[in-house]
Amino acid sequence: MYFTLEELGLVDCPQEESFDNLTSLAAELLQVPVAHISIADQARKRIYYKSQFGHPDELAQARELPMQLTYCQHVALTGGRVVVTDAREHPLLIGTPAVNEDAPLAYLGIPVKSPGGEVVGGLCMMQPEVRHWTSAEISRAERLAGCVSDLVRLKVSNLVSEQLCREQQTFTYAISHDLRSPANTIGMILEEVKLQGNLLSEDNQMLIDKGIEAVERMGYQIEDVLSYSQTIGAQTEEERIDLNRMIEEILMDLACDIDPANTAVKNSVCSSIVGNPMQIRALFQNLISNALKFRKPGHVHTVNILSVPSNKGLCILVSDNGIGIEPKHQRKIFDLFQRLNLRKDFEGTGIGLSLCKQVARNHNIAIGIESDGASGTTFSLEFPEQCL
Amino acid sequence: MPVTALPDINTVLTIDDEPVDQLLYRRIIERSGIAKHVMPFELAEEALSYLRTEDRLDIDLVLLDINMPRMSGLEFLEQATDEFGENFSQIMVIMLSTSLDPEDERKAREYPAVRGYLKKPLTLEKFISQWQAVHQS
Structure with a gap:
């Protein structure tokens, strides 16, 4: 260059x-x-x-x-x-x-x-x-x-790295955009075929349904890739964020995933930090929706978002009593497209935690995980002094 | 297609976390007439435990996905080679992958069991021509 x-x-x-x-x-x-x-x-x-x-x-x-x-x-x-x-x-x-x-x-x-x-x-x-x-x-x-x-x-x-970062963002955006349109077309074709479903064997009707599901999934995947690419590269627009309020808003957005009959969510965070609001929101949104998602069947599920004393700055924990993550799998959970579960058990694109890692890196936040693989997972976020 | 001219094998293991892909593999393999049985596994760990069972079927061919939850196809190859050695290397493995990373293919081909590498989606034509290539060599 x-x-x-x-x-x-x-x-x-x-x-x-x-x-x-x-x-x-x-x-x-x-x-x-x-x-x-x-x-x-x-x-x-x-x-x-x-x-x-x-x-x-x-x-x-x-x-x-x-x-x-x-x-x-x-x-x-x-x-x-x-x-x-x-x-x-x-x-x-x-x-x-x-x-x-x-x-x-x-x-x-x-x-x-x-x-x-x-x-x-x-x-x-x-x-x-x-x-x-x-x-x-x-x-x-x-x-x-x-x-x-x-x-x-x-x-x-x-300069080279800034330029590459910009190019990569433009590229991902263009790719995601261009992928969306054939996906939409395939979706429409399948819906059209489905209208004539009665002419097809039961087996083939099922395949059409699976095809429609797959195209929908592709839509989510593209959206996730897009938001991932947008968090790469440090956007420096920072402002003070009221974490309690942000978390309450996220919980409201996730309300349809929370059944009060079998899930108890507690948010006792009351700190504020300085950061990029869009990125910090994506960070908490992903951690909290993971905490809600990976529940043990037949258990009362609890999710706790709290701050604990820390000698470096501020430490926030997002913890649940769900299925946990076995220690031997913990090192790969932040890798892109890495998933630990079959889709029939838990939906997901394998992008969420990579995005969290990226946001954490942009803000110098240390992100950690603790789980014995059986009785829940706790993610910790250590905010450095410069974020306070 | 010269389906009938091909030698028959008994059992194919298909290892892939995507249920729809599994269903399509079964259809393609059945249509090809190459194998008598298809055994699907959605997790590589489950396929490994099957390989450990004593009264299991003789396995001739494995179709192996790379990107899977918990244990990837490459990790499966490593573990199976370690555990079963020569017994595993005699089984023919054909990799099936969406991965566009040439590094994945290079790593997979280091295992003696791996005889072929196919880019998804699997089609009847791809399967038969890959099978012919693998079987003749």
């Missing part, structure tokens, strides 16, 4: 501490009054200072110089380090407009590279007086410049 210097935040961008730290470190380590990270912007024939230390006020304000007025251009032009003991005698600089009475005499410029190996600029150190740079000094500067290149690499990686 190709990114412009601007997209990478290397030109016309705010200063960044990570770059500034390396610049000031370079100045200290090599004992020079001036150091900077210069970016060679070939399109606009200028050198842009991504980071600067010790520049005179005017230059510090402008943060750029026409390329021909700089020593730094030669780092990009030659693609290698530029070591200047005395600018007045250096073959690259002698007689050029860059060497004027304000210009430093000694200069050391080390290339900063993009992950592709292209020289995008340099880490440069300079002083007014003549200086013989020792090989130890040059080596130190090169190691620091390596760190600057790593920062550039990190920026590229971040």
Whole structure:
């Protein structure tokens, strides 16, 4: 993938501490009054200072110089380090407009590279007086410049991952959308055939019904995949959430799954947290509907949603006395499309807990499970301090 | 289709958690005339316990799904190979999968019992041509 210097935040961008730290470190380590990270912007024939230390006020304000007025251009032009003991005698600089009475005499410029190996600029150190740079000094500067290149690499990686995430979301959305339409068509065809059902053998009538069920299931599956893809990638719109209210709303939505005659649900959570409301809702919705779903036949089912003291922040438990999850199966329950039960026993798409895991990851929530595989399951959510 | 020319086998195990797929497998196998008996299992664990029973039928062929609850088809292969060794490797296994992940196929083919790999849905044509390929080799 190709990114412009601007997209990478290397030109016309705010200063960044990570770059500034390396610049000031370079100045200290090599004992020079001036150091900077210069970016060679070939399109606009200028050198842009991504980071600067010790520049005179005017230059510090402008943060750029026409390329021909700089020593730094030669780092990009030659693609290698530029070591200047005395600018007045250096073959690259002698007689050029860059060497004027304000210009430093000694200069050391080390290339900063993009992950592709292209020289995008340099880490440069300079002083007014003549200086013989020792090989130890040059080596130190090169190691620091390596760190600057790593920062550039990190920026590229971040952009790539953001881009992939966006593409993946668009892709999943398009796929789900395009799958829905043939599924709808098949559903309609089957319904049509079913109208003439009396012409078919009993066996074939049953197959038509199974086909209709399967297409309906496909609809749910597509919807779940879609909501999963929407929670991937950190959406940062966060607000304060009243958990008690959110859980009560979820319980209301799930009311048709709760038969008061054999199910007791208790919500004693009264905390509030900061998070993305849509994602946190999906998290609780999935945990609670699982807790309601996996009941033991013939038992009075109880579901408890409560908060317990925690030394890290806030811990919320969603617990039930249902069928439980055997310890040997617990490690795979968060995997995508993983199911532990036959459809005739418990419906499901195998996406819910993967989605919970993703939401938890986005919010730095530690999600845990406790079950002996026989007497219920407890999911725990440890909210970090930043969520409180 | 040269159905009658094919050699008969006795028993096919079909292991798949989807009841409708099971029903369709049975129909296809019956139509092919290849096997006398079809034994369906919706969970790989149940098929494993059947393999453990002493007076069980001789099994010639297993149709095995990959993505199943609790124990996947790959886990079944691992466990059965560990437990029954040569006895299991002599049974012909044909994998049936919706999985588009080539890694799954590579892993499955590492087991000597696995002779074929079919992408779902199973059709009569696919079943017969796969059977011919498996049986001749």
